[in-house]
Amino acid sequence: MTKPRALAIIWALVVALLLGHNAYLWLGQRIAPDTDILALLPLQERDPILQKSFTQMVDAAQQRVVVLVGAKDWTDAKRAADAYTAVLRTRPDLIATMQLNEQTQTDWLSKFQQHSLILMSSEQEAQLGNKRAQFWLDAALSKLFSPFGGPKLGAWRDDPFGLFAGWMQERAQETPVRPRDGHLFVANAEKQYVLLPLTLKVPAFSISAQQALLPLLAQAKASALLTVPATEVISAGVILHAAAAGEQASGEVSTIGLGSLLGIIILMWFSFRSFKPIVLVMLSIAIGCLGSISLCWLFFERIHLLTLVFGASLIGVAQDYGLYFLCNRLTADPKLDSSQLLKSLMPGLLLTLLTTVIGYLGLALTPFPGLRQMALFSGLGLVFAWLTVVCWFPVLINAAALKSGALLRSNAALLRHWPLLRWNRASGLGLALFALVVAYGCARLGANDDIRLLQNSPAHLISDQLKLSKLLDAPTPVQFFLVRADTAEAVLQREESLRRKLDPLIKQGTISGYQAISNWVPSAQTQATRRSLLEQKLLGEGMVLSQLATQIGEDASWVNDTRSHLLGASELLTPEAFLQTPASEPWRHLWLGQNQGKGEYASIVALRGLSYADLPVLAQAGSGLDGVQWVDKVAEISSVLGRYRAYMGWVVLASYLLVYGLMYPRYRRNTWRVLLPTALASLATLAIFGYAGQNLQLFHVLALMLLLGVGVDYGIFMQEQ
Numbered sequence: 154m155t156k157p158r159a160l161a162i163i164w165a166l167v168v169a170l171l172l173g174h175n176a177y178l179w180l181g182q183r184i185a186p187d188t189d190i191l192a193l194l195p196l197q198e199r200d201p202i203l204q205k206s207f208t209q210m211v212d213a214a215q216q217r218v219v220v221l222v223g224a225k226d227w228t229d230a231k232r233a234a235d236a237y238t239a240v241l242r243t244r245p246d247l248i249a250t251m252q253l254n255e256q257t258q259t260d261w262l263s264k265f266q267q268h269s270l271i272l273m274s275s276e277q278e279a280q281l282g283n284k285r286a287q288f289w290l291d292a293a294l295s296k297l298f299s300p301f302g303g304p305k306l307g308a309w310r311d312d313p314f315g316l317f318a319g320w321m322q323e324r325a326q327e328t329p330v331r332p333r334d335g336h337l338f339v340a341n342a343e344k345q346y347v348l349l350p351l352t353l354k355v356p357a358f359s360i361s362a363q364q365a366l367l368p369l370l371a372q373a374k375a376s377a378l379l380t381v382p383a384t385e386v387i388s389a390g391v392i393l394h395a396a397a398a399g400e401q402a403s404g405e406v407s408t409i410g411l412g413s414l415l416g417i418i419i420l421m422w423f424s425f426r427s428f429k430p431i432v433l434v435m436l437s438i439a440i441g442c443l444g445s446i447s448l449c450w451l452f453f454e455r456i457h458l459l460t461l462v463f464g465a466s467l468i469g470v471a472q473d474y475g476l477y478f479l480c481n482r483l484t485a486d487p488k489l490d491s492s493q494l495l496k497s498l499m500p501g502l503l504l505t506l507l508t509t510v511i512g513y514l515g516l517a518l519t520p521f522p523g524l525r526q527m528a529l530f531s532g533l534g535l536v537f538a539w540l541t542v543v544c545w546f547p548v549l550i551n552a553a554a555l556k557s558g559a560l561l562r563s564n565a566a567l568l569r570h571w572p573l574l575r576w577n578r579a580s581g582l583g584l585a586l587f588a589l590v591v592a593y594g595c596a597r598l599g600a601n602d603d604i605r606l607l608q609n610s611p612a613h614l615i616s617d618q619l620k621l622s623k624l625l626d627a628p629t630p631v632q633f634f635l636v637r638a639d640t641a642e643a644v645l646q647r648e649e650s651l652r653r654k655l656d657p658l659i660k661q662g663t664i665s666g667y668q669a670i671s672n673w674v675p676s677a678q679t680q681a682t683r684r685s686l687l688e689q690k691l692l693g694e695g696m697v698l699s700q701l702a703t704q705i706g707e708d709a710s711w712v713n714d715t716r717s718h719l720l721g722a723s724e725l726l727t728p729e730a731f732l733q734t735p736a737s738e739p740w741r742h743l744w745l746g747q748n749q750g751k752g753e754y755a756s757i758v759a760l761r762g763l764s765y766a767d768l769p770v771l772a773q774a775g776s777g778l779d780g781v782q783w784v785d786k787v788a789e790i791s792s793v794l795g796r797y798r799a800y801m802g803w804v805v806l807a808s809y810l811l812v813y814g815l816m817y818p819r820y821r822r823n824t825w826r827v828l829l830p831t832a833l834a835s836l837a838t839l840a841i842f843g844y845a846g847q848n849l850q851l852f853h854v855l856a857l858m859l860l861l862g863v864g865v866d867y868g869i870f871m872q873e874q
Contacts, residue, residue, distance in 0.1 A: 157492045157547050164544035171443040171537075178450060185360045186399075186458035202748050202755050203635060207786055210630040210757065211391075213742035216353045218248070218370075218390035219621060221339070222377055223346035229381045231336060234347035236380040240373035241351065247366055249352040251337075262321075264734040266311070270687060270723035271680045273316040274323040275656070281686045289314055289690070289697045294704060310715060311722070313701065314691060327668055327761075329626055339624055344385060346624065353392060360458075363396040389621045394610050401609070402458045410465035414438075417472050423560040425479065433549060434475040437541040441471045444537030445530040453526055463527040464534060470509060471538035473866050474502060478546050479555065484565075487552035495547045500819055501873040505866045506539045508812050512862015515804055516855060519797055524855070568874070574826070587833070594840025601848035602795035604787060626665055628759035631786040632768065637755045638780050641728055641747075644754045645676035647780050651758055654774050663770055665762025670744050674731045684723050692716050798851040805835075805857050812865055820872055827872050831864030 178184050222234040238250050265272060273281070280288065293313045312318055325331070330339050330348055337348035355362035374386045414435070421431045445464060449456050478498060485494050513535070516528035574580060621627070634651060638644045648671035658664050675683070691697045702712045728744055731737050745755040763771060768785060775781035809832065817824045835857050842849065 155492075160544045161548045164540060168440055168443075168541075171440065171447050174447045175443050178446070184450070184456070186461055187358060187455045202637065202745065202753060203782075203784065205745055205748070206633070206635050206755065206757055206784065207631075209742045209745060210633065210759070214630055215357045215391045218351040218353065218388065218392060219625070220349040220351060220370075220389075221346040221385075221387040221621060221624065222349065223344040223385040223387070224381055224383060225344055227333075227338075227345045229384070230345050230347050231334065233377040233381040233384040233386075234336060234349060237373045237377040237386070238349060240376045241369065244365075244369055245354075247353070247355055247362070247369060249354060251350050251352075264736060265317070265726075267722055267724045268726040269312060269317040270719050271675065271683045271726070272320040273683065274319040275652075276323075277316055277319045278683060281683070281690060286690070286697045286700065290700055290704065293697070293701050297705070310718065313715070313719075314697075324672065327666060327672070329624070341624060346385075346387075348625070351390075353390075357390070357392040358395050360399055363392060363399060366392060367396055387617045387620050387624075389614075389618045393614055397611050397614060399458055402462045405462045405465070409462070413465065413469045417469075420560065421476075422558070424558045425483075425555055425561070426558045427554070427556065429554055430475075430479050430550075433546065434472050434479075436545075437475045437538045438467070438471045440541045441467060441534035441536075441538030445534040448533050449526060449530050452529060453522075456530075457523055457526060459523060460527050460530050464530045467531055467534045467538075470863055470866075471535055473505065473870075474539050474542040475546065477502065477505070477870055478542055479550065480561070482550055482552065483555045483557055483561065485552070489552075491547040491551055495543065498873075499543075501869050502539070502543070504816060504819065505869050506535060507815055508865040508869070509535055509862040511808055511812060512859050512865075515801065515808060515858035515862075518804055519801065519851070519855070520793060587837075591836045591840040594843035595836070597843035597846075598839060599848045600795070600798065600850070602791045602798060602850060604790045604794060606850070607852075626761050628668055628761045629763065630759075632763060632771070633760060633784050634758040634775055635755060635782045635784050636758060636780055637753050637782070639753060641754045642677050643780070644756050645671045645674065645728070646678060647778060648756060648758060649676055649679060650778055651775055651781050654778070655758075655760075658770070658774060663763070663767045664760050667761065668740060668743060668759040670728055670731070670740065670756050673737070673740065674726050674728050677725060677727075680723075680725060684720075687723075688720075692719060794851045798849065798854050801851060801854045801858065805854060805861065808858065808861055812861065816865075816869070823872060827865060827868035830868055831861055834864060835860055 220237065222230060222237050224230040224233060241248055241250055292315055296313065296315050296318075297309050330337050332338070337350070339346050339348055353362070353366070355366070370388065374388075377384045377386055417434065418431055421434060425431075442464065445467070446456060449460070478495070481498055482491060482494060510532045513528050513531040516524045516531075519525070636644055636647050636651065638647055648669050652667065652669060652671065655664065655667050659666060689696070698716060699712050702708065702715075732741055732744060743757045743759060745757065747754050760771065768788075772783045772785065775783055809828065813824055813828055816827055820827055838857070838860075839849075842853070
């Protein structure tokens with residue numbers, strides 16, 4: 154058996170393994186591409202607590218869909234919301250709706266009864282320290298006798314001074330949402346809305362879940378509109394953006410992939426007038442894709458949908474190797490054996506593979522897991538396609554199998570008359586003019602690394618998200634304070650110190666509020682201080698409680714019983730106890746607990762109503778407080794993009810030098826001819842960006858890296874001629 158045939162058989166076995174593994178993945182495991190955009194972002198590897206805080210903030214929103222069903226009339230809004238919910242309840246396996254009734258609210262409040270004495274508003278705590286006895290006596294009598302004495306959350310004797318009621322009112326200010334007629338209610342100047350908080354029972358980034366849920370939401374919306382035609386339905390949720398991104402990516406895979414394939418088939422038909430070359434080139438591309446999928450799955454245990462989008466561009470590159478062999482086979486001496494021909498072509502083929510892989514693997518030098526996966530996918534795909542050409546084409550193609558088409562004949566004639574660039578006055582003037590134009594364009598080139606510029610969700614989703622955020626005054630998951638300490642108690646104390654710095658910003662309108670676990674669970678130190686003040690100012694012998702008994706005609710026995718009853722509701726409240734209550738469910742993501750690695754405790758203080766213009770003020774709000782760190786994930790990732798834009802710029806220059814060094818032993822003083830077209834194209838592209846007023850980003854620099862890898866191929870092919 155000849156060596157070429159042995160290589161062909163070995164490669165056939167490898168391809169059989171790839172086919173078997175892909176069949177197992179797609180038909181056996183039924184894998185689906187990952188659509189989680191966060192998987193593409195860099196990890197904060199040096200600070201696991203910081204990474205956990207961001208992940209927890211995002212995960213809290215990931216499995217939720219929030220829907221507002223609104224109308225001018227509250228009755229219409231309720232009817233439409235009930236129609237919407239009725240459709241969703243037909244699929245309890247996909248999504249859970251919240252049941253709200255009077256018993257739910259009673260159960261929610263009852264968990265705090267044993268701690269109610271030490272739960273009071275910040276204002277009441279200040280009043281406890283500086284208001285005289287008459288103030289509290291009047292407050293208690295007002296709650297007892299006046300119909301307008303404020304909310305009553307139980308028997309008057311359970312909270313005679315309104316402390317617990319004041320705490321509940323303060324907690325209610327954390328959201329504009331209110332219970333009303335068994336629904337959650339929010340309104341603006343134009344409409345009244347029913348809030349429907351929905352919880353997904355399926356992964357938000359699962360394509361099958363998206364395909365099942367989106368039609369259900371559309372059906373629910375149609376039912377609401379049928380019930381009340383003037384209904385406004387506002388929806389927001391991670392799954393909606395993920396589905397839109399998945400749909401867009403799938404469309405791009407089809408457009409790029411199928412468009413490239415169709416173009417290749419048409420060009421090859423006009424070039425060779427035969428189906429065999431077309432089939433062979435398509436085969437090399439297919440094997441390249443199969444190899445990429447198999448090995449990427451083994452390395453990453455997932456394949457991102459955007460990797461497949463990016464990999465679709467592989468089709469236009471991988472076919473170069475097959476076409477190069479076919480064109481040379483066509484023009485070579487018919488008596489020359491295809492294996493001998495391959496030997497003469499190997500230097501050029503090997504250089505094209507190396508230079509292209511260098512371009513793609515430049516992506517692997519970035520901190521983005523998604524880009525690394527794309528780099529590996531593309532690099533491996535090119536290697537598998539190249540090996541297919543090297544191992545199979547010499548065995549399957551001979552001189553008699555090909556015939557020249559009109560396109561190849563006209564191209565050959567054109568190349569014979571194409572001028573050779575030489576150094577003379579005309580070329581010198583042309584180069585000088587080009588340099589001036591490029592220099593001026595590049596001088597106008599700016600840089601903007603803001604990651605928000607990469608956001609491309611559909612306009613209606615962005616609009617709904619903005620409306621919902623404004624109505625609900627929801628906190629942002631990407632800007633917050635991270636609070637750390639050695640103990641849970643110290644974390645709560647540091648939160649309280651931070652809150653005292655944030656309160657003036659609320660009065661100034663910089664933010665509308667904040668969410669923190671210490672709002673619900675005061676530190677043990679604060680709880681002890683409050684109990685001491687209560688015992689001194691209100692419950693002590695001869696103090697307000699005794700004066701109150703005199704006013705309402707009660708005796709000393711009533712005073713003792715009431716004091717004992719109130720002090721019995723002053724048990725220490727801990728974060729662990731709070732997190733086990735139903736009331737904690739919307740806030741659980743704020744408590745990070747103890748980090749297993751460092752032993753630190755950590756929590757999040759989320760901000761409501763902030764604007765990007767005020768971010769510098771907020772960044773300084775926690776300065777001087779131990780263990781308090783401002784986290785701005787948008788700025789952090791944008792900063793990473795900026796650093797790597799500059800870094801990858803140097804990598805591009807180094808790659809040009811590396812490629813030049815690889816090619817120099819073969820082309821010597823003509824190496825510049827191979828590399829110059831790609832370099833000129835890159836400079837011209839940057840100049841065009843400058844003239845168009847476009848700012849440079851990391852991904853533009855990465856495109857220049859890919860241009861180097863792909864563009865040098867054509868310089869090599871031309872020089873080999």
